[in-house]
Amino acid sequence: MTGKKVRFGEKLLVVLLFVFLYAPILVLIVFSFNATKSRAVWTGFTFKWYGELFSDATLMSSLYTTLGVAVLSSLIATVAGTLAAMAFYNMKKRWRTPLLTISNIPVVNADIITGVSLSLLFVSVGKFLGHEYGFLGFGTLLLAHISFNIPYVVLSVMPKFRQLDNNLVDAAEDLGCTPAQAFTKVVLPQIMPGVVSGMLIAFTMSVDDFVISYFTAGTTTQTLSMYIYAMTRMRVSPKINAISTLLFTVVLALLIIINFRNNKNDGAAKPVTAKEIKQ
Amino acid sequence: MTRGMKRLSIPYIVWMAIFVVAPIFIVLIYAVTSSSGAFTAANFSNMLSYSGVFARSMWLAFIATVICLVIGYPAAYILSRLGPGAQKICMMLVILPMWINSLLRTYAWMSILENTGLLNRFFRAIGLLDLLGIEFVPMINTPGAVVLGMVYDFLPFMILPIYSVLVKMDYTLVEAAEDLGATPAKVFTKVTLPLSVSGVVSGVTMVFVPAISTFVISRLLGGGSDMLLGDLIEMQFLGTAYNPHLGSAISIVMMVIVVICMSLMNRFGDGEEGAIPL
Numbered sequence: 001m002t003g004k005k006v007r008f009g010e011k012l013l014v015v016l017l018f019v020f021l022y023a024p025i026l027v028l029i030v031f032s033f034n035a036t037k038s039r040a041v042w043t044g045f046t047f048k049w050y051g052e053l054f055s056d057a058t059l060m061s062s063l064y065t066t067l068g069v070a071v072l073s074s075l076i077a078t079v080a081g082t083l084a085a086m087a088f089y090n091m092k093k094r095w096r097t098p099l100l101t102i103s104n105i106p107v108v109n110a111d112i113i114t115g116v117s118l119s120l121l122f123v124s125v126g127k128f129l130g131h132e133y134g135f136l137g138f139g140t141l142l143l144a145h146i147s148f149n150i151p152y153v154v155l156s157v158m159p160k161f162r163q164l165d166n167n168l169v170d171a172a173e174d175l176g177c178t179p180a181q182a183f184t185k186v187v188l189p190q191i192m193p194g195v196v197s198g199m200l201i202a203f204t205m206s207v208d209d210f211v212i213s214y215f216t217a218g219t220t221t222q223t224l225s226m227y228i229y230a231m232t233r234m235r236v237s238p239k240i241n242a243i244s245t246l247l248f249t250v251v252l253a254l255l256i257i258i259n260f261r262n263n264k265n266d267g268a269a270k271p272v273t274a275k276e277i278k279q
Numbered sequence: 280m281t282r283g284m285k286r287l288s289i290p291y292i293v294w295m296a297i298f299v300v301a302p303i304f305i306v307l308i309y310a311v312t313s314s315s316g317a318f319t320a321a322n323f324s325n326m327l328s329y330s331g332v333f334a335r336s337m338w339l340a341f342i343a344t345v346i347c348l349v350i351g352y353p354a355a356y357i358l359s360r361l362g363p364g365a366q367k368i369c370m371m372l373v374i375l376p377m378w379i380n381s382l383l384r385t386y387a388w389m390s391i392l393e394n395t396g397l398l399n400r401f402f403r404a405i406g407l408l409d410l411l412g413i414e415f416v417p418m419i420n421t422p423g424a425v426v427l428g429m430v431y432d433f434l435p436f437m438i439l440p441i442y443s444v445l446v447k448m449d450y451t452l453v454e455a456a457e458d459l460g461a462t463p464a465k466v467f468t469k470v471t472l473p474l475s476v477s478g479v480v481s482g483v484t485m486v487f488v489p490a491i492s493t494f495v496i497s498r499l500l501g502g503g504s505d506m507l508l509g510d511l512i513e514m515q516f517l518g519t520a521y522n523p524h525l526g527s528a529i530s531i532v533m534m535v536i537v538v539i540c541m542s543l544m545n546r547f548g549d550g551e552e553g554a555i556p557l
Contacts, residue, residue, distance in 0.1 A: 010357045014369065017354050021376050024387035024431070027397065031390065039390035040397050080291060087288030099292065105299050110492035110537055112509050113530050116516055117302030120523065124305055147298035150291070210382055210495065215516065228382050232389070232499055244383045251378040255371060 025248060032241035039238075049242040056239065062227040065138065066207055069223065073145035074202035080146070081153025081202075082195055086187075088154070089161035106148040107155070115215030118144045122216060136218025144216040145206045152205060153198035160194035200258070303534075309527035322528035329511060329529070336508040339422060340490035343429035344437075347486045350430070351437030352479065356471075358438070359445035370442070377435045385428050385499050392419040392427075392500065420502030428496040429486075436485035444478030445471075484540045492533060508533055 035044035053059060084103070088096050106114050119136070122143075126135030164187065172182040188195075210225035217223060222230075224243075231240050313319045326333075358369050376384060391397045394415040402408050402416055418424055448471070456466045494509030501507075506514075508529065515526025 006357060006360050013353065014357055014361075017350070018369075018372055020431070021372070021434070024384065024391060025376065025379065027391060028383065028387045040393070040395060040400055080294070083287055084291035087284050087291065090284035091288065099288075099295075102295050102299055103291075105303075108488075108537065110488050110533060112492045112494065112512055113306075113534055113537075114302075116512060116526065116530055117306045118298065119516065120305045120309060120527070121298070121302040143298065147294070150294070204378060208378070208380055210380070225380060225382055228380065228386075229495070232382065232386050240383070240386060244379070244387070247383070248379055252375065255375060255378065259367075259371065 025244070028241050028244045029248065032238060032245045034238060034241075037238055049238040050246075053239050053242050053246075058222070059224075059227055059239075059243075062222045062224045065141075065221060066224040069138075069142055069145050069213075070203050070206040073142055073149050073206050074199050076146050077149035077153050077202045078195060078199040081150045081198060082157050082191070084150065085154045085157035085161055089158065100154075103151045103154055105151075107151045111209070111211035112215075114148060115144075115212040118147070118212065119215040136216060137221045138217075141213055141217040141221055141223070144212050145209070148209070148212060149202035149205060152201045153195075156198035156201060157191055157194040160191040164190055306527045306530050309524050310531045311528075312524060314522075314524060322525050323532075325525055326528060326532065332506050332508060332511050333532075335422075335505060336491050339426055339429070339507065340487055343426050343433065343490045344483055344486045346426065346430050347434050347437040348479065348483065351434055351482060352441055355438045355441035355445055355478070359442055359448075366446075373435050373438050373442075381432050382495060382499075384432055385496050388424070388428055388431065389419065389499055392424050394419065419500060420504060422501065422505060424500040425497050425505070425507075428500040429490045429493065432493075432496065433486040433489055436489075437482040440481040440485065441475060441478040444475045448474050488537055488540060491536065 030042075031039055032049055033045050033047070034042060035046045035048075088100060088103075091099070118140075122136055122140045129135075168186050168190075169182050172186045173179065177185065208225070209223075210229060213223045214226055214229070217226065228240060228243065231237055310322055311318060311320065313321065358366060358373070361369060389396075393399070394417065396419070398418065399408070399415045408415065452470050452474070453466055456470045461469065491507075492509045492512075494507065494513045497505065497507040497510055512526050512529050512533070514520045515522045515529070
C-alpha cells in the first residue's frame with residue numbers, strides 16, 4: 001500500500017528499530033577484534049581469535065558436520081519434496097488437504113517437540129535393534145534434518161505447480177514426449193524457481209537448527225550450533241564473536257547474491273528466508 | 280500424468296508415517312506409561328508441581344508476544360508505506376537477523392546485559408550508578424532479560440506476516456474511507472486493522488510458539504534459575520532430572536497449546552492450506 005507519505009517521526013521509529021536489531025550484532029562483531037577476552041572493555045585490535053578458530057579441531061569438525069548435514073539433507077529433501085509436491089498437486093483435494101496438514105506438522109510444531117519426538121523414535125528403534133547406547137549419531141541427525149526440511153520444499157514448490165498450465169504437459173505428451181521427458185522438458189523448467197528457493201530454505205534451516213540437532217545427534221556428533229551452545233555455557237570466549245562475524249559476513253553475502261539473482265529474474269523466485277515461509 | 284502420480288505419493292506418505300506421525304505417537308505412549316511400561320496418569324498429575332513453570336512460561340511468552348505486536352505492527356505499517364527502493368532494503372534488513380543463528384543473537388545480549396557489561400559501563404560513565412549509589416543495575420538473569428531476548432529473537436516473525444498483508448492491501452480503500460469523512464483513527468480501526476488481522480494472527484502464533492518452548496534464551500539470559508517449559512522438557516530428556524515419561528507428558532500439553540494456536544490461525548487464515556499461506 002505505497003502511496004502515502006511517511007512522516008519524519010515515523011522514519012525515526014524505523015531507524016530506532018534497526019538500531020535495536022543491529023546494535024547487539026555490531027557489538028559482537030567489534031569485540032571479535034578485541035585484544036583481550038573482555039566483552040565490555042576495548043583493549044586493542046587483534047586477529048588472533050580468528051587464528052585460534054581455524055586451529056580449533058573440534059570447531060572445524062563441527063563445521064564439517066553442519067555443512068555435510070546441510071548439503072545432504074537439503075539435496076535429498078529437495079528431490080523428495082518436489083516429487084511429493086507433484087504427487088499432492090495431482091491428488092483430489094479430499095486427500096491433499098489432510099496430507100498437507102500432516103506434512104506441515106514439523107513446520108508449525110515447536111522445535112523442541114519435533115526434536116524430542118524424533119529422539120524418542122530413534123532411541124526406541126535403537127533399543128529394538130539392540131543398541132542400548134550409541135545409536136544416535138550422524139545418521140539420525142541426517143534423518144531428522146531431512147524430515148524437517150521436506151515440508152519447506154513442499155511449501156515452496158506447491159505454488160509453482162498451481163501456476164503450471166496442464167495443457168502444456170498434455171501438448172508435450174501428444175507430440176510424443178514420454179512422461180519422463182514431459183517432466184524434464186516442460187514441468188521442471190517452470191517449477192525450477194520454487195525448487196531452488198526450497199533448496200535454499202532447506203539449507204539455511206539445516207545450518208541454523210540447534211534444538212532438533214541437540215536432541216537427535218547424540219553425544220558423539222556435534223554440529224556448529226551445538227558447539228556454539230557448549231561454548232556459551234562455558235562463558236567468555238571471543239572465538240564465539242569471531243564465528244558470529246564470519247557467519248554474518250557469509251549470510252550477508254548470500255542475501256545480496258540472492259537479491260541480485262532475483263532482480264535479474266524479475267522476482268521469479270522471491271527472496272524467501274527460512275522462516276518467512278512459516279507465515 | 281495421473282496414474283503414476285498416485286504411486287508417487289506413497290514414499291512420502293510412508294516417510295511421514297515414520298518420521299512425523301509415529302514419533303508423536305511414541306511421545307503419547309511415553310506420556311501415559313511409567314518407566315516399567317505400565318499405564319499411568321501419574322505423569323500428568325506430577326505436572327501439577329510444575330504449574331509455576333507453566334504459568335511463568337505462558338506469562339513471559341505472552342508479554343513477549345504483546346511487546347512484539349506493539350513494536351511490530353507500527354513498524355510493519357510504516358515499512359509498507361515506504362518507497363519501493365527503501366522498502367526492499369528495509370525488508371532485507373528485517374530478514375537478515377533471522378538468518379543469523381539465534382544462539383549467537385541471544386549470546387550478543389549477554390555481553391550487553393552483564394553486571395560488568397556494556398550497559399552497566401555506560402550507566403557508570405554517565406554517573407547513573409553513583410547517583411543511585413549502586414554497583415550495577417541487575418539486568419542479566421532476570422525475567423526482564425528473558426523477555427528482551429524473546430522480543431529480540433522473534434520480532435521479525437511478527438513484522439514479516441503483518442507487513443506482507445499490509446503491503447498487498449488496496450490503498451484506495453483507505454482513500455475512500457478518508458474521502459467519506461472517516462477520521463484517521465476510524466480509518467485504522469474500520470479499514471486497515473480488519474484487513475490485516477490475518478497477518479497479526481500468524482505473527483502472534485509465530486512469536487508465541489517459539490517463545491513458550493525456548494530453553495536457549497532462558498538458559499543464556501535467565502541464568503537457568505527461572506525455568507521455562509522448554510528447560511523443563513530439556514531437563515527430562517538430556518538433563519539431570521532424566522525422566523522422558525514426564526517430559527513426554529509436558530510435550531503433549533505443549534502440543535495442545537500449539538494446536539490451539541494453529542486452529543486460531545486457521546480460523547482467520549485464508550486459502551485451502553490456510554495454516555501456512557505462502
